[in-house]
Amino acid sequence: MELAGASIHDDPAIRVWRLPFSFCSRHETANFHIRQIKKQLPLWFWIAFFLFVSEPAHAKSIWDFQEPVTPVARTSLAASVEFMRIIMGIYIAVFAVFAYSIFKHRKSSGAQPGTFTGPGSRRQWILAITPFLLLIYIDYIWMGIPAFHAISRMEDTRTAADMTVKVTASQWKWQYEYPDEGISFVSAMATSQGQIHGREAKGEHYLLEVDNPLILPTNKKVRILLISTDVIHSWWVPSFGVKRDAVPGYLREMWVNIEKPGIYRGQCAQLCGDGHSFMPIVVEAVAEPQFNEWVAQKKAQSSQAEAVAGKAWSREELMAKGDEVYKVVCSACHQADGKGLPGAFPALSGSSIVNGPMLDKEGHLFKDGHLDRVMNGKPGTAMQAFKNSLSDAEIAAVVTYERNSFGNRMGDMVQPAQVKALR
Ligand code: HEC
Numbered sequence: 237m238e239l240a241g242a243s244i245h246d247d248p249a250i251r252v253w254r255l256p257f258s259f260c261s262r263h264e265t266a267n268f269h270i271r272q273i274k275k276q277l278p279l280w281f282w283i284a285f286f287l288f289v290s291e292p293a294h295a296k297s298i299w300d301f302q303e304p305v306t307p308v309a310r311t312s313l314a315a316s317v318e319f320m321r322i323i324m325g326i327y328i329a330v331f332a333v334f335a336y337s338i339f340k341h342r343k344s345s346g347a348q349p350g351t352f353t354g355p356g357s358r359r360q361w362i363l364a365i366t367p368f369l370l371l372i373y374i375d376y377i378w379m380g381i382p383a384f385h386a387i388s389r390m391e392d393t394r395t396a397a398d399m400t401v402k403v404t405a406s407q408w409k410w411q412y413e414y415p416d417e418g419i420s421f422v423s424a425m426a427t428s429q430g431q432i433h434g435r436e437a438k439g440e441h442y443l444l445e446v447d448n449p450l451i452l453p454t455n456k457k458v459r460i461l462l463i464s465t466d467v468i469h470s471w472w473v474p475s476f477g478v479k480r481d482a483v484p485g486y487l488r489e490m491w492v493n494i495e496k497p498g499i500y501r502g503q504c505a506q507l508c509g510d511g512h513s514f515m516p517i518v519v520e521a522v523a524e525p526q527f528n529e530w531v532a533q534k535k536a537q538s539s540q541a542e543a544v545a546g547k548a549w550s551r552e553e554l555m556a557k558g559d560e561v562y563k564v565v566c567s568a569c570h571q572a573d574g575k576g577l578p579g580a581f582p583a584l585s586g587s588s589i590v591n592g593p594m595l596d597k598e599g600h601l602f603k604d605g606h607l608d609r610v611m612n613g614k615p616g617t618a619m620q621a622f623k624n625s626l627s628d629a630e631i632a633a634v635v636t637y638e639r640n641s642f643g644n645r646m647g648d649m650v651q652p653a654q655v656k657a658l659r
């Protein structure tokens with residue numbers, strides 16, 4: 237077998253690779269190599285320096301952070317970039333001294349190791365203390381002051397806030413609420429199961445698209461209150477520079493002031509169970525007039541929904557609406573076929589609760605019955621109370637749907653007005 241020691245070195249492509257380091261063949265002495273490298277050192281230093289400060293190095297690349305569009309995002313990114321430069325500077329300076337010392341005091345040039353065990357002379361003391369003081373200065377003053385400003389700015393959620401939005405995290409969706417406007421809706425992932433399971437081609441915003449985005453006005457300071465109903469989630473939108481944990485039992489705050497209209501995407505950033513990767517965040521920032529228009533439209537919709545909830549629904553209407561609600565809200569756990577996931581989520585198909593009573597003799601909620609379970613959930617399990625996140629019509633429809641799907645044939649139905657009376 238021919239091992240290619242020689243032929244590798246003779247390969248013109250390889251020679252090009254070695255070119256910057258040596259123009260000589262492997263037969264020449266090691267000392268010659270070292271002299272060559274020494275000669276080229278300044279050249280390499282300047283190449284590195286110009287790469288570091290040059291314009292192309294600052295141009296937008298796919299490795300960049302997403303474009304910052306809020307004051308918090310801009311300040312944090314600026315601080316981060318500045319720190320990176322300082323750190324790089326220190327790195328290059330320290331390693332240059334390092335490399336130089338190793339080379340200069342190498343054994344083959346006759347260097348003798350020192351015998352001292354600590355600083356002795358005044359010069360040695362200065363050499364030991366200066367870097368220490370320098371580091372304190374860099375950490376606490378040069379980088380510390382901008383970092384302090386960035387963080388205190390981040391925490392100042394209340395000064396001159398124009399509006400408040402409440403974000404409720406739950407497995408595995410977000411609920412957005414505008415307390416001043418009385419608007420509230422659930423925002424769930426819109427990527428189809430087909431794309432997730434590889435039966436369809438993946439779309440452009442795979443796993444980063446939702447049915448109802450959070451709509452916010454631009455150039456307004458929006459205070460965001462954050463809570464969770466089950467486990468720890470995290471609301472994270474990179475372009476806003478905010479990422480805050482939603483912790484059950486705590487009310488947390490953050491703020492945004494979006495300077496540029498657009499669609500911004502983020503994700504839950506705390507491992508929150510097996511639907512963790514399926515709870516994206518989409519925020520649509522629009523100019524104020526458009527925002528007001530949207531608010532008016534949303535309000536009209538909800539009063540219309542109330543009117544609709546008052547009427548008697550037909551079975552077909554309830555089943556159609558229930559199918560819709562089930563797909564979006566319940567199927568992630570109970571599965572599209574109602575068979576659940578053994579060990580984690582019970583099957584609704586054939587369930588004694590789904591095929592059992594909903595109301596007791598007095599017409600109150602039957603404890604641990606179907607309606608009770610959906611409205612009030614089961615504390616301590618992933619089955620949350622849907623009373624507050626679904627409307628009367630949605631609850632009535634999804635319960636009716638479950639009782640008459642997946643092989644269940646109860647034949648009865650629930651009216652939105654009944655749900656309303658049970659709240
Ligand atoms: C995050 C996962 C999750 C989601 C979403 C979810 N459920 Fe459940 N559900 C559960 C779990 C877990 C249980 C079992 C609770 C227990 O331990 O009794 C359950 C139980 C139930 C039961 C009782 C079934 C039985 O036989 O015990 C019904 C009915 C039910 N869910 C309906 C719904 C409806 C309607 C929705 C949508 C509006 C929904 N669930 C959404 C997790 C979920």
Ligand SMILES: [Cu+2]
Binds near residue numbers: 469
């Ligand atoms: Cu989450």
